[in-house]
Each structure stands twice: as C-alpha cells, then as structure tokens.
Amino acid sequence: MPAWIPICSVDDILPLGSRRVARPKGLPVALFRDAGHQVHALLDRCPHKGGPLSQGLVMDDAVACPLHNWVIQFSDGRARAPDEGGTPVFACKVEQGQVYLDADELATLALDLTAPLAGPCQRLHAAA
Numbered sequence: 001m002p003a004w005i006p007i008c009s010v011d012d013i014l015p016l017g018s019r020r021v022a023r024p025k026g027l028p029v030a031l032f033r034d035a036g037h038q039v040h041a042l043l044d045r046c047p048h049k050g051g052p053l054s055q056g057l058v059m060d061d062a063v064a065c066p067l068h069n070w071v072i073q074f075s076d077g078r079a080r081a082p083d084e085g086g087t088p089v090f091a092c093k094v095e096q097g098q099v100y101l102d103a104d105e106l107a108t109l110a111l112d113l114t115a116p117l118a119g120p121c122q123r124l125h126a127a128a
Contacts, residue, residue: 002091004100007031010039011097018054018063020044021101026111029090030054031099032063032074039099040074041092043110047072047085050116088113 013019013033021029021041030044030053042063044054051067062073062080071080078086088110091102 002102003104004093005103005106007099007101009097010037010094010099013039013099016058018056018058020054021106023106025107026109027113027115028054029101029106030063031092032058034058034074035060039092039094041090041101042072042074042077043088043090043113045087045113045115046070047079047087048083050114053087 007021008019013031015033015037016035017033019031021031023029028044030042032040034040042053044052046053046065046067048065048070049067051065053063053065053072055066056063061075062071064071070083072087073080076086077089090105090109093100
C-alpha cells in the first residue's frame with residue numbers, strides 16, 4: 001500500500017500549468033494540471049533529449065517538451081507517434097485539495113536517469 005506524502009495544494013498548480021518537485025536523489029518530478037483540473041506526475045525529463053517537461057505546454061492529456069515538441073502522454077509517459085520512448089509516471093492523488101505522491105516511488109523510481117549535459121559541461125565530461 002502506498003505511503004502518500006503531501007506535496008502541495010492543487011491550487012499551487014495553475015490550470016494547464018506545472019510545478020517541479022525536488023527529490024533527495026534523482027531528477028525532479030513534474031506535476032501537471034490538465035484542462036479538467038486532474039493532476040498528473042511524470043519524471044521531469046523528456047525521453048528524447050532530456051528536456052524539462054515542467055517547462056512544456058500542457059494539453060488535455062499530455063505535455064509537449066519545450067525543446068523539440070515531443071508530446072508525452074500523462075497516462076503512461078509514452079511519446080506520441082511517430083516519436084518513440086517514454087518517461088516514468090509517478091502515482092499521484094488529490095484529496096481535499098491536497099496533492100500527494102507515493103513516498104516509495106519518490107525514493108526509488110528512475111534514480112538511474114540523469115540530466116542531459118550541454119554546452120561547456122558536455123565537452124568537459126566527454127574529455128574525462
């Protein structure tokens with residue numbers, strides 16, 4: 001049974017907006033509020049080039065990555081065709097206006113995924 005932890009008020013996420021949730025280990029989780037006021041949680045990393053999904057355009061049932069416009073579905077984290085790949089989905093619930101995430105998933109899910117390296121950081125990392 002999930003150990004739910006409170007994250008924020010649902011009103012802290014604007015309609016068709018997002019909010020980032022930092023984790024002690026691993027990449028942040030992005031919370032999204034769709035047009036129907038449902039809240040969804042994905043790893044804040046596009047499967048294509050690692051773009052920050054929390055900065056993307058929220059649609060009815062998906063978010064478009066701000067880097068290359070890949071559309072990632074909230075239901076399963078999969079990219080819409082013709083694109084391929086996916087990002088982890090986190091269990092999320094809303095009760096009495098409060099958003100909750102599963103503590104076990106926050107502590108264990110997708111810890112092996114990393115943020116992309118770009119610019120001077122990428123060149124330094126490649127030389128090592």
